[in-house]
Amino acid sequence: MKMKKLVALVSAVGMLAVAVTGCGNSSSDAASTSGSTSDSASASTSDSAWDSSMDITIVSREDGSGTRGAFIELFGIEEKDASGEKVDNTTTDAQITNSTSVMMTTVAGDEYAIGYVSLGSLDDSVKAVKIDGAEATAENVKSGAYKVSRPFNIVTKDGMDNEVANDFISYIMSTEGQAVVEENGYIAVDDVEAYAGSKPSGKCVVGGSSSVSPVMEKLVEAYKAVNTNADIELQTTDSTTGVTSTQDGSYDIGMASRELKDDETGVTSTVIATDGIAVVVNNDSDVDELTSDQVKSIYTGEALTWDEVLK
Template identity: 65%
Template sequence: MKKKTVSLLMTMALTAAMLAGCGSSETADTTAAADTAAAADTATADFDTEEDISVYSREDGSGTRGAFIELFGVEEKDANGEKIDNTTEDATITNNTSVMMTGVAGDDYAIGYVSLGSLNDTVKALKIDGVEPTVENIKSDSYKVYRPFNIATKGEVSEAAQDFIDYILSAEGQQIVSDEGYITIDDAAPAFAGGKASGSVTVAGSSSVSPVMEKLAEAYMKLNGNVKIEIQTSDSTTGMTSAIDGVCDIGMASRELKDTEADKLTATVIAQDGIAVVVNNNNPIDNLTKDQVKSIYVGETTSWSEVE
C-alpha cells in the first residue's frame, strides 16, 4: 500500500511562517495560518481513493470492540444462535485506545473507532448517517452509536469502595463525567455526603473507562486522603473477570455485562459514551452510513473509491 507524505509541504509552510515574522505579528500569524491550511488542502487533494482501506480494530475482550461490532451489525448470530464477530481478518488489531488513535493518525488510509470522550484532533471523527458524534446528539438520540460505562462489584463491598462509588454517582462525580466529555446518567444527582472512609480500592478494566475513572479517583482522593485508589487498565472482559475472582474491588466495562458476568456481579452505569468512527485527517471523506461502516469492517468494501 503506498503512503502519502506531507513533510515537504509542512517544511514550506514553516519556512513561510518564519519569513513572515520579519513583519508584524498579525501578518506573521495570518501568513502561517494560510500556509498551513494550504498544505492541509494539498494533502487532502493528494489522497488517493484507489488505495486499500486500512482497517483498525480493537482486541478481543475490548468493551469498545464489543459495543462497536454490535451497534454496526458486524456481530451476527449464526444458525445456532451463537454470536459471530465478522471483523475482517485483514484488520490491524490495537490493544488500547491510545494505540488506536496513534495508528489511525499515522496512516492516511486508515479507519478506526474510539471512545468519544477520548477523541482529539489527531484524527477526524466522521458523521454517521449525516449526524456528528457529539454529546448533544447522543442526548437527543440523533447519534445512535453509544454505549454505557459500567462498574461492577461482587457481593458486599468495602466501606472505602462504597464511598468511592457514592462519589462517582454524586453531583460532584457526575460533574467530572460531564467535564471529561461523557454523558451523565443523573443531572439531578445529590451532593456527596461521604468522605469519611479509609482503606484502599483497586479498580480494573476497560481502557475506555480508565481516563474518566482516573479523574474521578484523583478528585475523590483530594477530598478524602484516607483512601488510596489504584487504577489498573486492561479491557472490559479482564475487568469483569478480575471482579469475579476478587482481584479488584471494582471492575470497569465499556459495554453491557454478558449474562455470565451479570450472574455473578452487580453492575452500575456511571456514564454513557459515544463511539466515534475515525479516519486520518488527510482523508476528505466526512460521512459514512452505518451500512458502509459495516461493509468496511466485514471486508466487503476494501478501497476508499467504493465509499465516495
C-alpha cells in the same frame, strides 16, 4: 628558446584556469540541479492528493474490548448464526490494537486508515466522521441524534464490603462525581444527590476498560481531593478483564464499557455515564461522513478500497 618556454607557460596557465573554471561550474551546476531536484521532490510530496483508490487500512480493537463489543453490535458486524450463537464478522485483515491510545496513534499515522474510539477520548490527532448525518458529539448522543453510543459501567462483586470502594462509588454517583463525568465529555447520570460519604481510610483497586479509564482517572483525582485518606489504585486492561478480575476479587471495582454478558454472574453493574463511539479517520482523509451500512461494509471486508465505499 626562451620565447617557446614563455608561450608554453602561458598556455599551461590558460589551460589550468579553464579546468578550474569548468570544475567550479560543474559543481555549481550539480548543486543547482540537486537543489532543483530536492525542491521538486518536496513540492511533489507536499502536493500529493489523497487517493481514494488506495486500500483501506482497517483498525479494530482486541477481543475482550468493550468498545469492540459495542461497536460490532451497534453496526451489525456481529450477527447470530443458524444456532443462535453471536459471530463477530470483523475481517481478518483488520489491524488489532489493544488500547484507545494505540488506536488513535495508528489512525493518525496512516492517511487511509479507519478506526473507532470512545467519544470522550477523542482529540484533534484524528478526525471523527459523521454517521448517518449526525456529528459525534455529547449533545447528539444525549438527544439521540447520534445513535452510536454505549454505557460505561462499574462492576462490583456481590457482597463486596470494602469501605473505601463503597464510599468511592457513592462519590461517583453523586452530583460532584457526575459533574466530573460531564466535564470530560460524557453524558452524566440523572437524578443524583450531593456526596455525603464517610470518607474512610484504606485501599481500593479499580481496573478494566481502557475506554472508561480516562474518566475514571479524573474521578479518582477528584475523590482523593475530598478523601485524602483513600488509596485508590487504577489499572487499565479491558472490559472482560474488568469483570473477571472483579469476580475473582483482584479488583474491588471493575470497569466495563459494555453491558454484562449472561454468563458473567456473581457481580452487579452500575451505569456511571453514557459514551458515544466515534468512527475516526486520518486528518488528511477526504472522508467526512459515512452511513452505518458503509462502516459495516468496511469492517466485514466487503469494501476493500475507499472508492468502493464512496461510489
